[in-house]
Amino acid sequence: MTSVNKDRSLVVIELVGGNDALNTVIPYNNGLYYNFRPTIGIPQEEVLALDQELGLNPNLAPFKTLWNQGRLAIINGIGYDNPNRSHFRSRDVWYTAEPEKISAEGWLGSVIRDLDPAGENVLTGVNFGRGLPRALVCKGVPVASVGNLETYGLMPDLQDEMTRRIALDAFSRMYGPTPGKDAVAQVLGQAGTDALKGADILRTAPQLYSSDVEYADNPIAQTLKNVAQVMCAGLGTRVYYARHASFDTHSNELLAHAKLWQDVSTAISDFTADLTEHGLEKDAVILVFSEFGRRIQDNGAGCDHGSGGVAFVIGEPVNGGFYGEFPSLREEDQLDGDLHFNNDFRSTYSTILNKWLGLDPDPIVNGQFEQFDFISS
Amino acid sequence: MGNSDVELIAHLMRRAGFGATRDQLDFYAAQGYEATAEELLNPVDERRMGDDLIRRFHPELSGMMGPNASGENWLFRMATTTTPLQEKMSLFWHGIFATGYPKVIHGKALSDQIRMFRRHGMGSFRTLLVELSKDPAMIIWLDNQDNHKGAINENYGRELLELFSMGVGNYTEQDIKECARSFTGWTIANREYMELRSQRDSDWPYGRIAWHFEYHPEDHDDGEKEFLGQRGCFNGEDVIDIICQQQATARFISRHMYSFFVANEPPVPEWPDTPPLDEQAIQQLSQAYLDSGYDITAMLRVLFNADFFKSRSSWYTKVKSPVELVAGVLRLTGEFDRPRREILDRQLQAVYMGQFLNNPPSVEGWHEGTDWLDTGSLVERVNFATQQMGDANKPGVQAMISNVAANAVGPISPERLVGECLDQMGAMSVSEDSRRVLIDFASMGGDVALGAGNSDEQSRRQIGAVLQMVASTQEFQRS
Numbered sequence: 001m002t003s004v005n006k007d008r009s010l011v012v013i014e015l016v017g018g019n020d021a022l023n024t025v026i027p028y029n030n031g032l033y034y035n036f037r038p039t040i041g042i043p044q045e046e047v048l049a050l051d052q053e054l055g056l057n058p059n060l061a062p063f064k065t066l067w068n069q070g071r072l073a074i075i076n077g078i079g080y081d082n083p084n085r086s087h088f089r090s091r092d093v094w095y096t097a098e099p100e101k102i103s104a105e106g107w108l109g110s111v112i113r114d115l116d117p118a119g120e121n122v123l124t125g126v127n128f129g130r131g132l133p134r135a136l137v138c139k140g141v142p143v144a145s146v147g148n149l150e151t152y153g154l155m156p157d158l159q160d161e162m163t164r165r166i167a168l169d170a171f172s173r174m175y176g177p178t179p180g181k182d183a184v185a186q187v188l189g190q191a192g193t194d195a196l197k198g199a200d201i202l203r204t205a206p207q208l209y210s211s212d213v214e215y216a217d218n219p220i221a222q223t224l225k226n227v228a229q230v231m232c233a234g235l236g237t238r239v240y241y242a243r244h245a246s247f248d249t250h251s252n253e254l255l256a257h258a259k260l261w262q263d264v265s266t267a268i269s270d271f272t273a274d275l276t277e278h279g280l281e282k283d284a285v286i287l288v289f290s291e292f293g294r295r296i297q298d299n300g301a302g303c304d305h306g307s308g309g310v311a312f313v314i315g316e317p318v319n320g321g322f323y324g325e326f327p328s329l330r331e332e333d334q335l336d337g338d339l340h341f342n343n344d345f346r347s348t349y350s351t352i353l354n355k356w357l358g359l360d361p362d363p364i365v366n367g368q369f370e371q372f373d374f375i376s377s
Numbered sequence: 378m379g380n381s382d383v384e385l386i387a388h389l390m391r392r393a394g395f396g397a398t399r400d401q402l403d404f405y406a407a408q409g410y411e412a413t414a415e416e417l418l419n420p421v422d423e424r425r426m427g428d429d430l431i432r433r434f435h436p437e438l439s440g441m442m443g444p445n446a447s448g449e450n451w452l453f454r455m456a457t458t459t460t461p462l463q464e465k466m467s468l469f470w471h472g473i474f475a476t477g478y479p480k481v482i483h484g485k486a487l488s489d490q491i492r493m494f495r496r497h498g499m500g501s502f503r504t505l506l507v508e509l510s511k512d513p514a515m516i517i518w519l520d521n522q523d524n525h526k527g528a529i530n531e532n533y534g535r536e537l538l539e540l541f542s543m544g545v546g547n548y549t550e551q552d553i554k555e556c557a558r559s560f561t562g563w564t565i566a567n568r569e570y571m572e573l574r575s576q577r578d579s580d581w582p583y584g585r586i587a588w589h590f591e592y593h594p595e596d597h598d599d600g601e602k603e604f605l606g607q608r609g610c611f612n613g614e615d616v617i618d619i620i621c622q623q624q625a626t627a628r629f630i631s632r633h634m635y636s637f638f639v640a641n642e643p644p645v646p647e648w649p650d651t652p653p654l655d656e657q658a659i660q661q662l663s664q665a666y667l668d669s670g671y672d673i674t675a676m677l678r679v680l681f682n683a684d685f686f687k688s689r690s691s692w693y694t695k696v697k698s699p700v701e702l703v704a705g706v707l708r709l710t711g712e713f714d715r716p717r718r719e720i721l722d723r724q725l726q727a728v729y730m731g732q733f734l735n736n737p738p739s740v741e742g743w744h745e746g747t748d749w750l751d752t753g754s755l756v757e758r759v760n761f762a763t764q765q766m767g768d769a770n771k772p773g774v775q776a777m778i779s780n781v782a783a784n785a786v787g788p789i790s791p792e793r794l795v796g797e798c799l800d801q802m803g804a805m806s807v808s809e810d811s812r813r814v815l816i817d818f819a820s821m822g823g824d825v826a827l828g829a830g831n832s833d834e835q836s837r838r839q840i841g842a843v844l845q846m847v848a849s850t851q852e853f854q855r856s
Contacts, residue, residue: 088444088479088736102739122752131729132753134738145729145753154756155849157764163842170818171759171849174811184696187747188851191755198752 008356011227011240011271011286012108013220014133015264017248018087020303021293021310021339023257025074025326028055032329040253040298050074054326059261062269063312070320071272073313073374075348077324079341083292083307087248090291095135097346097365107349108239109138110364111357115238122194123201125239126230128223136241142191144198149206149226153199172196205233213274220244221267228274231284238357247290253302264288268314281316285356285375288312289345295337296329308339311348313374317356323348323372344369351375380804382406386413387804388692391856392638393417393681394461395704398711398773399780399801414681418674420460420499426716428488434716440485444478447488448734449724452700453716456707456723466673467494468700469637471734474509474541475742476518478735486514486588487735502630502671506542506617513565513588519740522564526598529557536740538620546649547625548605555602559616562597565590621671624663631662634676639686640694641746658685692806693855696749699730701856702758706765706848709802711773729757750854759849766802767845769837777801778840782833788826791819798843807852815850819843 023040027033028047047055048064054076056063066072080099084090096103112125125143127136136143146152154171158164175192178185209229215221223242230237244264249256268286275281293309308327327339334340346365353361355377362368383406390397390405394417397405405413431450432441441447455464476490490512497505509515510533516522519533534557538548548556565571565588602611605619620626632653636642639658643651653659661683662676669675680686697705703726707713713720727734731754737743769775781797789797795815799805807815822839847853 086479086482088477088482092479104738104744127753130725131757132731132751139748142752145756154759155763156760157767166818166821167842167846167849170814170846173814174850178810182694184694184747184855185851187750188696188755188854191750191752192759192851194752195756195759199756 005283006236007283008358009231009238009240009284010111010352010357011224011242011284012135013264013268013286013288014135014241014243015247015260015288015290016091016243016245017290018090018292018294018305019247019290019309020249020253020257021076021290021308022296023253024057024060024261025050025076025310026055026057027053027326027329029053030329036296036329037298039300040302050322054322057257057261059258060265062265066269066272066314067320071314071316071318072320073318073323073372074321075311075313075323075343075372075374076326077308077339077342078289078311078345078348079292079308079339080344080346083335083338083341085292085305085307087291087305092134094289094291094345095133097349103366104134104137105139106133106135106137107364108135108241109141109143111353111359112136112143112239113138113141114359114364115357121236122198123230123235123237125241126202126237127241128226129241129243133241133243136239142194142198144195144202146202146226149202149229152202154195168196201233201235202230205229205235208233211274211277213270213277215270215274216263216266218263218267220263221270224267224271225274228271228278231275231280232278249294249302250299250304251301253298256302272315276316284315285317285352286312286314287348287352288314289348293339296334296339297337306338307335308341311345313348313352317375319374319376321374323374347372382410383804384692384806385687386410388687389414389417389681390461390803391705392686392695393677394465395455395701395708396803398709398803399777402804410687411682414678417460417462417681418499418678420463422458422460422463424459431716434718441488442484444484444733444736445721445724446484447491448727448736449720450488451491451734452704452707452724452727453713453720455700455704456713456720462677463495463499466498466677467491468698469633470494470498470505472637472737472742472745473633474515475737475740476512476514476735477737477739481514481517483514483517483588484735486517490514491735499674499677500672502626502666502673503617503621505673506537506620507614509541510537510560510563510613510617511590513590516563516565516590517571517588521560522568524557524561524563526561526596529554529561529598531557533557533560540645540740542620542629543623543625544629544645544648547623552604555604555611556616558598558600558602559604559611560613562593562595563590563613564593564596624667627663627666628659630666631659631676634662634680635659636745638677638680639691641696644744645741655685658683693852695856696746697854697856698743698745698749699727699732699754699758700734702730702762702854703727706762709773709777710765710768710771711776712765712771714772726757726761730754730761755854758854762848762853763845766848767841769841774841774844777844778837781840782836785825788824790824791816794819794825794840794843795847798840798847802844802847802853805847805852807847807850811850811852815843815846818846 026042026047028044034041046058049055093099095106097107116124122142127145130147132145155167175189206229209232215225227240289311290309292307294303294306324343347369349365350361350369351371353359355375383402386405458464493508497508520530521533524530531553535553539545599610665676665679825836825839
């Protein structure tokens, strides 16, 4: 383990619904690809070539620029043993880093605990969205869950600033520490106090921020703008979580997948530009993952749930390039009609945990996994 | 009828149901505590609405196959039922026999399991276990379709003993194997096909198909077994008979019941090493279980009439689960006088707070008590409660404001206003600390002058603001 800078942070972006890996990173010189994808195949001449074999879907054009800058690591053939093709179960596997049994502790929850063992900063982990994905759940670890940064906090429906201040003042008195209270009151009081504290700090972030980058008007772009705002405010946040949906392209894939990736890749590229503008590009690494890839054979309009997928690790500190192996499309190499995974997703987790965040990865990912070189320790 | 009786009935309704409005409490108070408990214990819902009718008003277009429909339907019932204990007991059993969507991937099968709890959850525990063992969602959840003669799968056999009836330390690994053998042949029809459908999660293009239980005698191991010291060619029902006779089962179910209705026990894995909070209460409930021939309602009757339940010291000691909180708010706001599609959002609110009905974190169910609370979930809980109670367009909120206004003649002091609002929120009692803060809050607007009548918008706003603040108290988070 290396001792690392306390400014280093991790931004995790979940592509909810199962991103079609094979239409994301495309083997554009492989005839089998076009045989299996008669309706949703991306024409060879449109693919943005990365090398002689593989190229990006044209809707990921901003990723091509990141690739050229050496900031894009592509992890092909990512997955886990005995893949589960249920959205919920497979998500839980990725969330808990535990494919064998059902576990309730999230890997990022453990990360936040290890980064801030004394729980000194209630904003060490910030989730953007409603409700906490299990990835961030860990007993006793506070994680702020932000639906909308501008209005984040308690009782946001109180429009009048004065009324809200009076109400929050009353709330802070009711949830403040009082000796002799029972165990439930102590937990309620702690959570209430942490919530107020987190909200007070977080709400300052948008006011402190200015940027020349103009984010698009779609949810993932606005979320990444919020992430940049919190990062620029220097609140000590180390783990950021965002989700974008829905990649569950059973039908209408060509149109839907195009829009999804235009939004996501543009948002990420704007975000990295924003970090550079603020001199923060050396401090952040982005992980993009999805719960599974999709079938090799298309279904005439889209494709169904599969297993082996693709993940991306992005940022100035990243050694760009291909990692893992691109799975073979030959029938005998497929896994029940899916891309056969060849690297456990916990190798990618371990690399980030160890080489980027300086943590002992094994207890977090429930095992010892070979690490990649997409980050130099 | 003294106010302390109303408060006691309010406690009963919070625990045995999802809370009650002041008007409902008046109705119950008129008949008294024992009669109210008896009414809860003998549910007859003459106004019961069919599932199809409920679904007509909040179509979710998945044929109830998706992960949300069952919970939405159920939450509507919790928010509107006239037999709240029946829904509460279904929630109780759902917490113990925790079955989840990620593996079952069949919303209708999960919904059918909840209906089964509604039907059998207050009857004989023996019948309940038999029905549970035949429940298609449970069979898939714990792999009993893979439990074959000569090739047992122990998953259901183990959890039946460990999590569903006796708890660890009361049987051997050999008993688990014998138990599993007894349940060989208990499967669902067209197993291979249905299982494949489930595992592939392929709802395209045909949708999913209803599951039903099927017993395969040719796949049942009818050889002799030795289970918990008894010998015989046991089938599943024989094993359940033996389980039900055990003192350990009586205590295990009693402790669950105590934890759910009286005060939170630690998580189940700690039970073997931790004595119950109230040993005498567990003995009383166990006795009721054995004396009545495993009758759940007989146990509940003892519980609701016991001092350990009624005592003021047990009020507000529990943390409401997200579903209890949401259903409780909806009962107060009266928003769902009929099914509405807004129930889709209300169910999501409970998900944001950490409780996704039909999707528990594991077969161990949810960890209750203070484990419901973290920074993120508390923000969701407080925001939901205050937002809903702060919406004066909701019929229930309107009624509360009118009641406060009608109960007053002329100006009312902040002290009185707070008292009236607490009363309207379901005869709530709060700590002196909370009361003082609420009074200070109410004082900001001075006395509420109601001389101008109920139409006085300013007074109504003042009353509404205090009701909303009551919804933000610690006590409102508790049951």
